Structure formats: C-alpha cells, structure tokens
Amino acid sequence: MSNQKIALVTGATSGIGLEIAGGLIRQGFTVLGVGRRQSALNQIQEQFPEHFVPQLADLSDLEQVKALAKSYPFERLDVLIHNAGGANGSRQVGPQGFELTWVVNYLSPFLLTKLLEPQLRKSSSARIIHLASTAHYHGKLDWGNLQAERGYFILKAYAQSKLAQVMHTLYLSKKWNASKDPKIYAVHPGVVKTHIGSKNSAGWMGAIWNAITLFKGISVQEGADNSLWLSTLPEDQLPASGSYFHRRKITKPSAAARNEADTTRLFQETEELLERFLL
Ligand SMILES: NC(=O)c1ccc[n+]([C@@H]2O[C@H](COP(=O)([O-])OP(=O)(O)OC[C@H]3O[C@@H](n4cnc5c(N)ncnc54)[C@H](OP(=O)(O)O)[C@@H]3O)[C@@H](O)[C@H]2O)c1
Structure with missing residues (x-):
C-alpha cells in the first residue's frame, strides 16, 4: 500500500464518477x-475486489460527511475528486435543512476537503479536483437566499452551486500557495451522456436533458478524461493550482468566480455555517 496512490471519488456509483473510479x-x-x-x-x-474500497454516505447529510472523513481508513490521500452532484426539479432539503443542490454540490465538498486536509498534506503530490460546469458562467450568488428559500428554479440552483464550487477552488488555491500545499482544480467535463438532468427532475426538464445528451452528449469516457489526466500527471507537469479546465485546456472562469471580495465572503460565511460540523 505504501507506494500505491490513493484516491477518494465521490459519486462513484454512476456516470462520470464510475468511469473515473474504474x-x-x-x-x-x-x-x-x-x-x-x-x-x-x-x-x-465485485468488479475490482482488490482496489475498490466502498464507502456508503449520503452527501446531503453533513453528519455523514463528517463520519466519512472520521472513518477514512488510510494515512494519506493523494487525489480527492469531488464528483457527486445533482440537479433537482423541485426544492428539497437535506437532514440539516440545507437545500439539496447547495449541500451536495457545494457544502459537502467544502466540508470534506476541510476534514481530509491532514491526510492530503501527507501526500507528496496531493490534488483536489472539482467536477464543475460551464453552468457556473450563468451562476449568480443570491446573497441572503443561498438556500433558495425564495424563487427556486432548478437551473438557477445548479448554476449557483457550480459557481460556488469554482469560487472555492480559486479561493483555496490562493490560500494554499506554498509548493508543498495540495493543488486544487475545477473541471468542466463537457455535456456528458448521463442521467444527471433527468434522475431528479421529472417532466419536461428531464426530457429536454435526455434529448440534448442523446444528440449532443459525449461519452462518460470522454467526460472522465480531464479528471483522470489531472489525477495522474507527474508532479513536475502539474498546471498552476486554481486552474479551471475544459478538455485539458485552461479556460478563464466567469468574472463572478474571479471576484475576490465575493469569494472571500463566501468562504468565511461557509466556514461559519459549517463550524458545528468541524468540531
Ligand atoms: N453530465 C454532464 O453533462 C455534466 C456537465 C457538467 C458537469 N457535470 C458534473 O459532473 C459530476 C458528475 O455528474 P454525472 O453527469 O456523472 O451525473 P450522475 O451520473 O447523476 O452521477 C452523479 C453521482 O453523484 C451521486 N450523488 C448524487 N447525490 C448524492 C448524494 N446525496 N450522496 C451521495 N452521492 C450522490 C450519484 O449517486 P447515484 O448513483 O446514487 O445517483 C452519482 O454517483 C456532477 O458534479 C455534475 O454536476 C456533469
């Protein structure tokens, strides 16, 4: 085990995450x-009896995220891939009352990164990869209504959560700027043929998603490529931490994502919100 690289992949049970894990x-x-x-x-x-360690956790429940980090079985973590995500047709909340899209796509990766930082720091070349989306270009932080208690709409909630993920990537990359700090990236995987747009949204929205991906979608293999590439690049070839990618090319994230005042505010408010889970 000592020389073998260790990765944690969330949402490893379907779509892009399953492909990344394999x-x-x-x-x-x-x-x-x-x-x-x-x-x-x-x-x-069963498919990978030697090298797959299953870990049951519902990431809409921050107590389960905390338990996941506490029971992490290895000393070191080389690659942390925040892939689990969803889009929800109607507003729902998780066990602690956080809106589902916000907690699964943003709060739970934030908390998991924080709790696993010690194990990441034991790796000689740690990297964190967020499966973000071009949806973040349409995102806007609805300050005072981040949980979408008013005016919930699936695409708005999804775009806001993906924007927050990219902002978190940029913030941490600036905070962690020493050479030995973990590198952190965000990736748009492309429009990938998965059921993300239909599994939690019945009706016309799900039908539109299925039609778009049927005709325009790329395969999960193609969707996983950028994340696999970043996970396996030798240390001396790693791109600058904080980079946002599409098809292995560094791409400029949205102006909203690059707004340093908003990014700092979001980070501080999120830390305060999650304080009780950090004890
Ligand atoms: N597909 C695209 O075109 C596209 C485009 C841009 C970005 N992305 C991003 O890529 C990532 C993967 O998406 P995908 O297309 O592969 O979708 P997917 O096939 O629906 O996979 C999402 C994964 O997240 C898991 N998940 C969702 N909610 C969870 C929860 N509460 N607790 C634990 N696991 C949970 C799902 O579990 P189950 O297997 O149980 O459903 C699944 O394994 C997402 O972050 C998505 O936003 C996708």
Missing part, C-alpha cells in the same frame, strides 16, 4: 468510492 484503478490506484447506494457499491467492489 480508470484510476486501471492505472494502479486504490480508490475509496463514495456512494449513497450500497448495492451499487457492492457491484463495483
């Missing part, structure tokens, strides 16, 4: 795969 294992990693469905995790473990 791709990393095929390249010699041990993967701790996080999912909310035990049966799906068991199936993956």
Whole structure:
C-alpha cells in the first residue's frame, strides 16, 4: 500500500464518477468510492475486489460527511475528486435543512476537503479536483437566499452551486500557495451522456436533458478524461493550482468566480455555517 496512490471519488456509483473510479484503478490506484447506494457499491467492489474500497454516505447529510472523513481508513490521500452532484426539479432539503443542490454540490465538498486536509498534506503530490460546469458562467450568488428559500428554479440552483464550487477552488488555491500545499482544480467535463438532468427532475426538464445528451452528449469516457489526466500527471507537469479546465485546456472562469471580495465572503460565511460540523 505504501507506494500505491490513493484516491477518494465521490459519486462513484454512476456516470462520470464510475468511469473515473474504474480508470484510476486501471492505472494502479486504490480508490475509496463514495456512494449513497450500497448495492451499487457492492457491484463495483465485485468488479475490482482488490482496489475498490466502498464507502456508503449520503452527501446531503453533513453528519455523514463528517463520519466519512472520521472513518477514512488510510494515512494519506493523494487525489480527492469531488464528483457527486445533482440537479433537482423541485426544492428539497437535506437532514440539516440545507437545500439539496447547495449541500451536495457545494457544502459537502467544502466540508470534506476541510476534514481530509491532514491526510492530503501527507501526500507528496496531493490534488483536489472539482467536477464543475460551464453552468457556473450563468451562476449568480443570491446573497441572503443561498438556500433558495425564495424563487427556486432548478437551473438557477445548479448554476449557483457550480459557481460556488469554482469560487472555492480559486479561493483555496490562493490560500494554499506554498509548493508543498495540495493543488486544487475545477473541471468542466463537457455535456456528458448521463442521467444527471433527468434522475431528479421529472417532466419536461428531464426530457429536454435526455434529448440534448442523446444528440449532443459525449461519452462518460470522454467526460472522465480531464479528471483522470489531472489525477495522474507527474508532479513536475502539474498546471498552476486554481486552474479551471475544459478538455485539458485552461479556460478563464466567469468574472463572478474571479471576484475576490465575493469569494472571500463566501468562504468565511461557509466556514461559519459549517463550524458545528468541524468540531
Ligand atoms: N453530465 C454532464 O453533462 C455534466 C456537465 C457538467 C458537469 N457535470 C458534473 O459532473 C459530476 C458528475 O455528474 P454525472 O453527469 O456523472 O451525473 P450522475 O451520473 O447523476 O452521477 C452523479 C453521482 O453523484 C451521486 N450523488 C448524487 N447525490 C448524492 C448524494 N446525496 N450522496 C451521495 N452521492 C450522490 C450519484 O449517486 P447515484 O448513483 O446514487 O445517483 C452519482 O454517483 C456532477 O458534479 C455534475 O454536476 C456533469
């Protein structure tokens, strides 16, 4: 185990995350795969009995995120991939009352990164990868209504959560700027043929998503490529921390994502919000 690279992949049970987990294992990693469905995790473990470590956790529940970090079984973590995500047709809340899109796509990765920082720092070349989206270009932080208590709309909530993910990437990369600090990236995987746009939104929105991906979508293999590439690049070839990618090319994130005052405010407010889970 000592020389073997270790990755944690959230949302490893379907879509892009499943492909990333398999791709990393095929390249010699041990993967701790996080999912909310035990049966799906068991199936993956049957396929990779030696190198897949299943971990059940519903990431809409921040107590489960905390438990996940506490039970992390290795000393070191080389690659942390925040892939789990969703878009929800109607406003729902998780066990602590946080809006589902916001907690799964933004708060839970934020908390997991914070709690696993000690293990990341034990790696000689740690990297964190956020599966973000071009949706962040349409995102706007609705200060005072980040949980979308007023005026919920699926695309607005999704875009806001993806914007927050990119802002978190940029903020941490500036905070962690010493050479030995973990590198942190955000990636747009492309429009990928998965069920993300239809599994939690029945009706016309799900139908539109299925039609778009049927005709325009790329495969999960293509969608996983950028994340696999960043996970496996040798240390001396790693791009600058804080970079946002599409198809292995560094791309400029939105002006909103680059707004330093908003990014700092979001980071501080999120830390205050999550304080009770950090104890
Ligand atoms: N597909 C695209 O075109 C596209 C474009 C841009 C960005 N992205 C991003 O890429 C990432 C992966 O998306 P995908 O397209 O592969 O979607 P997907 O097939 O629906 O996969 C999402 C993964 O997240 C898991 N997940 C969702 N809610 C969870 C929760 N509460 N607790 C634990 N796991 C949870 C899902 O679990 P289940 O297997 O149980 O459903 C699944 O494994 C997302 O962050 C998404 O925003 C996708």
